Amino acid sequence: MEANKNEIILEVKNIRKEYAIKKHFLTGRVLEKIAAVKNTSFEVREGMALGIVGESGSGKSTTGEIAGGLQRQTYGSIFYCGKNIDEMSDYEYQEYRRNVQFIFQDPKSSMDPNYTIGDNVSFPVLTLKLAKNKNEAYKLVSEMLERVGLNEKIKNKYPSEISGGQCQRAAIARALIVNPRVIICDEPVSALDVSIQAQILNLLKQLQKELKISYIFISHDIGVVNYMSDTILVMNRGSIVESGEAREVLINPQNEYTKKLINSAFIN
Ligand SMILES: Nc1ncnc2c1ncn2[C@@H]1O[C@H](COP(=O)(O)OP(=O)(O)OP(=O)(O)O)[C@@H](O)[C@H]1O
Ligand SMILES: [Mg+2]
Numbered sequence: 611m612e613a614n615k616n617e618i619i620l621e622v623k624n625i626r627k628e629y630a631i632k633k634h635f636l637t638g639r640v641l642e643k644i645a646a647v648k649n650t651s652f653e654v655r656e657g658m659a660l661g662i663v664g665e666s667g668s669g670k671s672t673t674g675e676i677a678g679g680l681q682r683q684t685y686g687s688i689f690y691c692g693k694n695i696d697e698m699s700d701y702e703y704q705e706y707r708r709n710v711q712f713i714f715q716d717p718k719s720s721m722d723p724n725y726t727i728g729d730n731v732s733f734p735v736l737t738l739k740l741a742k743n744k745n746e747a748y749k750l751v752s753e754m755l756e757r758v759g760l761n762e763k764i765k766n767k768y769p770s771e772i773s774g775g776q777c778q779r780a781a782i783a784r785a786l787i788v789n790p791r792v793i794i795c796d797e798p799v800s801a802l803d804v805s806i807q808a809q810i811l812n813l814l815k816q817l818q819k820e821l822k823i824s825y826i827f828i829s830h831d832i833g834v835v836n837y838m839s840d841t842i843l844v845m846n847r848g849s850i851v852e853s854g855e856a857r858e859v860l861i862n863p864q865n866e867y868t869k870k871l872i873n874s875a876f877i878n
Contacts (some may be wrong), residue, residue, distance in 0.1 A: 614656050616656075618655055619791050620689070620710065624650070624651050624687070625686030626650075631644055647673050647683075650673055652843055654677075660843065661828075661838060661856060665830060669848040670828045677710070708789075713781050713793060715797035715801050717769075721781065723768065723769050726766055730780065731765070732748060734784060735788065748765070751783070757783065782813065793823055797829055811834065
């Protein structure tokens with residue numbers, strides 16, 4: 611079945627995130643804070659990819675983590691399938707967290723080094739009780755590993771025994787195994803060799819088509835974001851300075867900061 615591109619899966623409404631950077635040494639009162647994200651709103655639709663691009667420190671990861679429930683916003687709201695996550699029952703909140711998964715920059719540090727790849731990929735299934743027993747969970751693990759282009763025998767290896775590209779594929783399998791509707795990819799290829807980067811990006815694209823998954827695709831590289839995304843948000847110092855259809859933003863940028871990002875991408 612085709613993805614319904616009008617269906618809003620995730621909605622971020624006017625969020626702001628403040629971090630305390632200086633506290634009183636005795637009272638703990640906040641003396642100084644910074645706003646890492648300001649006035650940020652966007653929608654993620656079924657089967658669509660939303661790219662977030664900006665320089666280091668512009669607030670991309672903070673935005674992604676708030677959208678997926680890993681961090682709490684200071685102000686503003688997150689809606690999953692039309693429901694405010696702060697007004698959800700425990701079951702609804704658990705469903706939201708299961709349906710919004712993450713892939714990070716460094717796949718090796720996102721895996722527990724003391725457990726095999728098979729164990730790492732099976733953990734979410736066991737935690738969320740999506741399989742009856744370990745045997746059934748391991749069957750799912752083998753299926754998922756093959757789906758992301760790995761030989762299922764890799765499940766007996768430890769993260770330190772496989773390559774970065776293989777480990778990122780395993781991290782994708784771990785995200786997919788709980789059957790999510792959205793995957794937040796935070797710089798998923800920045801730590802990989804250029805030749806491996808293209809393989810991983812194409813795998814993500816193929817999975818998106820097959821499974822109707824939506825992505826929030828975060829990168830400092832406007833070329834990568836453009837390749838992966840239908841729409842783009844450009845962030846600078848915590849704010850969205852430009853947004854629009856990916857190709858349109860790249861060909862016809864309106865904001866000076868976006869122009870600077872594009873120019874520096876072509877000079878490098
Ligand atoms: N836990 C924290 N405490 C204080 N400040 C923080 C914290 N996390 C992030 N920041 C600050 O918030 C701002 C945004 O950080 P964020 O990690 O979201 O940026 P980013 O765009 O993902 O950068 P990068 O491309 O380097 O990953 C930065 O100024 C950062 O220093
Ligand atoms: Mg980041």
